[in-house]
Amino acid sequence: MSVTYGLTTRVATVNSHHIELLLQANGRTMNDVFSMLFGVFLILGTAVGIVVISYMVYNAYKYRETPDSEVAERERPQLGELPQGSGGGKKLAISLTISAVIVIALIAWAYIVLVDVEAGAPESEDPLEVQVEGIQFSWQYEYPNGHTTNTLRVPEDRPVTLILTSGDVFHTFGIPAYDLKADAIPGQTTETWFRPNETGTYEAQCFELCGSGHSAMESDVIVMEQEEFDQWYAETGSETNATTNNTTDGSATNNSTANDSTATTTENRLLDGPAPERQLAATTRQ
Amino acid sequence: MTEDQPRDDHEAQPDGGHTHRSLTEGATTTSTLREFFTRDHLPPMESVQRWLLTTNHKDVGILYLVTSLFFLVFGGVLALLMRIELLTPVNSVLSATGYNQTVSIHGLIMIFWFLSPFAFGFANYVVPLQIGAKDLAFPRLNALSYWLYLFSGVLLGISFFQGGSFEGGWTMYAPLNVPSYMPNIGSTTTVLALLLFVISVTMSSVNFLTTLHRMRAKGLTLLRMPLFTWSILLTVWMMLFAFAALLAALLILSSDRILGTTYFTAEGTPGSLLWTHLFWFFGHPEVYIVFFPALGAMAETFQTFTGRRLVGRKWFILAMLLVALQSFLVWMHHMFLTSINLEIKTLFMATTIGISLPFDLMVFSLIYTMVKGRIRFTTPFLFTFGGLLVFIIGGITGVFLGAVVLDYQLRGTYWVVAHFHYVMVAGVTALIGALFYWYPKITGRMYNRRLGKATFGLFFVGFNLLYFPMFIAWETPRRVFDYPAGLTPWHQLATIGGFMLGVAFLLVIWNCYWSLWHGEKVEGNPWEYATTAEWAVPSPPPLENFPGVPSYDSGSLDFLDETPEASTDGGTAVAGDQTHESGDHHDSHASPWPFFIGVAALVFFLGLSGISTGGIYPALTIVGVVFGAVSLLGFGMESFSVTEPELGERWPFEGIENGKLGVWIFLASDVVLFGAFIGSYVFLRVGYGWTDWQLVPHDPIPGLINTYILLTSSFCIVLALVAAEKNSRWGLIAGLSTTLLLGVGFLVNKGIEWVELFHEGIWLSSNVQASTFFLTTGLHALHVILGLLILLFLIPRAINGAYLDDERPVEYFGLYWHFVDIVWLFLFPLFYII
Ligand code: HEM
């Protein structure tokens, strides 16, 4: 597992690659973008924090009461006076302007990057589209050929578009190693994408409290070489053509039978009244 | 007139109680029970009875402080449980659901039952003193707020014993929060406890807003108010509207849980998004609601202990005002990961960053205030200073979350946990400073200074040791008990810090307790350069606070004699006349009813929690209703007098009296409540497809008839009021009775309509259309029923000749009734026609 943890590693990995990214217009993934932005925010944030806090502590020390503190008692507040301020508006205005410039510049830049990311996976690279469904407490992936599984396998260096939804409660799907996260909401779909750039096994996890098994709602994400993937994918294709429903490996067999029928079941349930069977099944399982 | 002197000797007692019982000879001869119910004067502070009876703002403030500290310990124990669990990266001590309950209830307790009430302890104690009022506008209502708060907390505690408490996080996301996923009764109880808490908060908001707008000393214009009072004013305005949205969310959730409506499970329609909208429309302002009082306390202590007035005071106030307004426009930044589109994300990113800038200004203003000061590092200053310091870190790390791309990754991790603790516990730190600052005022004794400073050292180190490692270990997912093993050392450090912080909190409490007996005595004002009015009176202040009528007319605080002449040049002669008619009567400070209503509410809600499971629960509900009705009646019949101050600043509400302003403010929050219900309906219907949605009533005619009935009844109540003004007793009675009959007619008509629908098999849980129809119009019907109950209270009194001299109760009722009609005018087309 090539995941490194910790704040320091993050900062340390801000390198020339990210500076290049700054100049380059497309092909950025969430992974690149996040590391770059996070690094810059961290450096600036730390700097601002140190400056402001030092200034604050310095002044507190400088103007501490000492036996020979000069006392201009006339200017000191009196008990019972009508509350009033002391001047200093200009100084405030200047400080505010400086901090506003820093914050707004940072955010504007972050925004430009956001627009880039939001554009989705570049169509030209023929992204692989996988439907992801969160179900208490596992993730199900459905490939274009109808194959359904609990392990996400993707080829290296090809963008992957994930289309997320939930079969029961609110979940959030995330692959920390690829700085990727999106909500999985019942009755809604959300979309996100990433570009797996190194083979290996990573972890996908749930990031929204979803019940007793939330902490363990994980699944493997396996990034494979293109050929290996093709081979695997071809096998699943022949298999699924025969039996759509039986390929679910693992626990969630009774949930969400054929995925294409989900839409209709939802509607029926709405019109026929409550008794959401699937929900009951979900709670009794565990 | 003797009004320039405190009226009784016992009122001059510093503790406000009367230790000289011989002065109330009559009372001592009667049985204690009768005394309890008919008491005019407060028992002494050592007596338990006093604390059950008191309506005095200072007593209630102390009750809030003590109770909230108790909840701090409760929430803290839960926090430490989690920290112990997190010592190892695998599951160790708590069960999975145990951990989820711990995290949820810890969050709920700390935010709702500790932090806000702790701040409101100070608000209760200090605000009336700072503005020159003898008490809040509605003292009994204030006591009631307190008891509902306390009993809502008790209810929350009970939830653990009903098969487990709520497990879905303090944000209570849908649809995890409905019974099909969280079936235990305890989670319903948690929701109801929060509901009860919200009711208490709403009453408090009405009370404080009326007080702050109507009862300021002469010369104390809004802009001149002390900063702590300013922070409370803005806090309560935010509370009024934000909590109304939460009230709507919780009412719907309770109904989904108890009655089986399907708002949040409606899958084809975005039920779970509906919750996030409702919750965060409340939730973001809540962030400022818990922080503003701390900000006000910082401003006060910085001024006092640096010996300088605040730099850029007006800008500071303006910044707070901006934040308060804008806080209602940022809620969707909690939904960046949902399917909202780029335009909305952009908008909310902009408003979010925009709202951070006023905070920069406030921080700078506080820092610049120190320049050229004479800073004394007393315990209160250390705590507020430390609070500001960690708040700066909390603020900077919050900007990260505002940048949407970073939020994509940071959401749901310990970055968020670290950030919000740095912000919220910064507020707590400052409020601990406030506790030490006002401790001598409240108790008349000084805390132990050495221990205070040492505690601060431990607190500050513990705080940073606890929360800073969370930034470093930010890749830990939030609300889980197993995390990547590589992060273990950071979590262990945090646990050590957690225990240090816990000990520091205990030392704070111990210091307060110990100093009650052993602290140095303090006469009036122990703080050089303190300016605000609470320091100009003895410590603790006498029962009615001031030795005369406080006024800033001369440019600084004076206490005027309470003579009638004083009112003639006040320009508010009308209000003056009214008070003086009542001559030598004086204010009441005790009532048993708030406590009883609180108990009844506890029993009632406990019964509701499990009502669908049978057993003892239905019986409890009935007992609660009966006991509640009796107590409310007692509350209504009790003669409890409060005088409105004769002189004062009342902008912009000079023209109306306290009662009316209170009703208006309450109705404003009710507007948000119905707004949220109607908004939910529209949201679900749009999600479903506006035109595909079938209306539930087959026939608009009953609804149309009801519209006419209500309009007519509104007209009748106007006639009743006119009759009262003309001193026509029978006209008044006729007007009120016709209104009552029309109201009953409305309900009967509606009842027939509903019963028909039930016969067809359409029930609240049938589908989302039926759910919204029954619940929204049901809430309206509940308002009608409430109105009729008030009428049933008014009519017998009118028959006895009441309301002819003083028709205000009828007028207030009229306002309410018109409002209920107007709501119907919106509901009818939405649910019957379009
Ligand atoms: C004193 C004021 C405090 C406030 C206002 C506060 C507030 C909160 C809130 C709102 C949550 C989120 C709960 C949720 O996700 O549903 C939370 C979580 C947590 N708090 Fe506190 N807290 C406070 C003190 C503490 C202390 C003293 C500790 C440690 C000793 C602590 C440790 C934690 C932990 C470990 C979590 C769980 C984080 C997670 O898994 O998401 N908190 N707190």
Ligand SMILES: [Cu+2]
């Ligand atoms: Cu999940």
Ligand SMILES: [Cu+2]
């Ligand atoms: Cu927010």
